[in-house]
Amino acid sequence: MSTTDDGTDARKIDRGQDTGGCPVSRDADGVWRVRGHAAARAALRSTDTVQAGLGVETVEKMPAKIRRPVLYRDGPEHREHRRQTAKYFTPRKVDESYRGIMERVTDEQLGKLTANGTAVLSELSFELAIGVACAVIGLTESKPGLAGRLERFFPEEFGEPGFTSLHGLYWVWRQAVNWGGIYFADVLPAVRARRKRPQDDLISHLLADGCSSAEILGECITVAAAGMVTTREFVNLAAWHLFDDDALRERYVNAEEAERLAILHEFLRLEPVVSNLRRRTTAPVELPGEDGATHVVPEGEVIDIDVTSTNADTAAFGDKPLEVCPHRELTEATAPGLSFSDGAHRCPGNNIAIQETDVFLTRLFALPGVRLQTPPRVSFNDAIGGYELRGMVVAVDH
Numbered sequence: 278m279s280t281t282d283d284g285t286d287a288r289k290i291d292r293g294q295d296t297g298g299c300p301v302s303r304d305a306d307g308v309w310r311v312r313g314h315a316a317a318r319a320a321l322r323s324t325d326t327v328q329a330g331l332g333v334e335t336v337e338k339m340p341a342k343i344r345r346p347v348l349y350r351d352g353p354e355h356r357e358h359r360r361q362t363a364k365y366f367t368p369r370k371v372d373e374s375y376r377g378i379m380e381r382v383t384d385e386q387l388g389k390l391t392a393n394g395t396a397v398l399s400e401l402s403f404e405l406a407i408g409v410a411c412a413v414i415g416l417t418e419s420k421p422g423l424a425g426r427l428e429r430f431f432p433e434e435f436g437e438p439g440f441t442s443l444h445g446l447y448w449v450w451r452q453a454v455n456w457g458g459i460y461f462a463d464v465l466p467a468v469r470a471r472r473k474r475p476q477d478d479l480i481s482h483l484l485a486d487g488c489s490s491a492e493i494l495g496e497c498i499t500v501a502a503a504g505m506v507t508t509r510e511f512v513n514l515a516a517w518h519l520f521d522d523d524a525l526r527e528r529y530v531n532a533e534e535a536e537r538l539a540i541l542h543e544f545l546r547l548e549p550v551v552s553n554l555r556r557r558t559t560a561p562v563e564l565p566g567e568d569g570a571t572h573v574v575p576e577g578e579v580i581d582i583d584v585t586s587t588n589a590d591t592a593a594f595g596d597k598p599l600e601v602c603p604h605r606e607l608t609e610a611t612a613p614g615l616s617f618s619d620g621a622h623r624c625p626g627n628n629i630a631i632q633e634t635d636v637f638l639t640r641l642f643a644l645p646g647v648r649l650q651t652p653p654r655v656s657f658n659d660a661i662g663g664y665e666l667r668g669m670v671v672a673v674d675h
């Protein structure tokens with residue numbers, strides 16, 4: 278794995294990392310670092326690994342009688358949940374049930390831009406992601422201000438709650454307020470409405486499956502994190518790429534949908550929103566290394582996958598992995614990288630995220646005189662190796 282011979286690198290965001298290095302290595306602290314695509318895919322698809330990181334350590338402290346959100350479950354229970362809810366995320370379902378919502382919310386948000394002449398893109402894209410995800414989840418009876426409630430909730434890291442320090446007490450209090458705000462203003466009204474009249478959405482399914490309102494709250498929060506927060510960042514990232522590359526933007530706006538989606542997948546392969554995935558082994562797991570070597574990760578150890586590096590592995594993506602190449606030759610094993618994870622925890626909403634990004638960007642770049650007025654500020658979420666793009670101002674003829 279390495280950068281291209283001529284140094285070409287189309288990435289916008291400097292994560293301060295080299296995508297080269299050993300595909301599999303073990304740190305002095307006992308964590309297995311994976312930078313090779315084949316090894317990462319093997320770890321993610323193994324039935325002998327379970328979730329680690331993403332706050333799972335905190336969730337494990339919950340009472341056993343409370344059902345964990347699907348993100349934090351593994352094994353038969355997790356597979357059955359995914360099987361039952363897969364119908365909400367199929368390409369056909371996305372096209373038939375959600376495309377109209379994507380178009381409506383996009384037009385509403387771009388209407389703000391055309392009315393004012395300028396707008397902060399992260400605000401428009403967040404409202405888009407919220408509108409679409411709420412339709413899938415069933416959060417359609419919310420009180421005004423959902424975006425603000427989510428903004429207050431998600432900047433909080435899981436942290437180390439406790440009652441023996443001011444910091445721990447503050448964490449407990451702050452998160453209790455945030456959880457309560459979303460529960461009473463968003464989840465509870467939706468649950469009450471669906472108890473009276475079930476609908477074709479996730480909350481109705483969870484109610485039919487016997488979930489309590491508190492369990493539904495946990496599920497909604499995890500789906501919101503995956504479907505709202507990450508999609509906002511990707512819309513901003515893709516727009517930034519297109520604003521800064523006239524030829525690629527011209528190609529995108531004139532392309533058929535299949536090619537537009539291929540371009541978006543390349544952006545996401547190059548710059549995954551979530552760049553660190555962790556798994557813990559429940560039995561010895563074999564990972565392929567270099568030159569036919571095999572590494573055996575013992576039971577009970579943590580595997581840390583660097584998605585930015587795996588997505589730039591020359592063995593999987595050719596000798597120019599850091600270029601945007603929509604017609605890159607990929608196989609079932611490599612397309613479109615591991616930006617949506619893989620295996621049992623592969624993101625079920627990948628079709629929704631790519632589709633709504635395309636709907637938004639095709640309409641954004643169709644506006645007269647649309648241009649980037651202020652580039653984004655880049656910050657990082659160390660817990661997931663993710664980027665956050667803020668202050669990106671776009672302008673149109675007004």
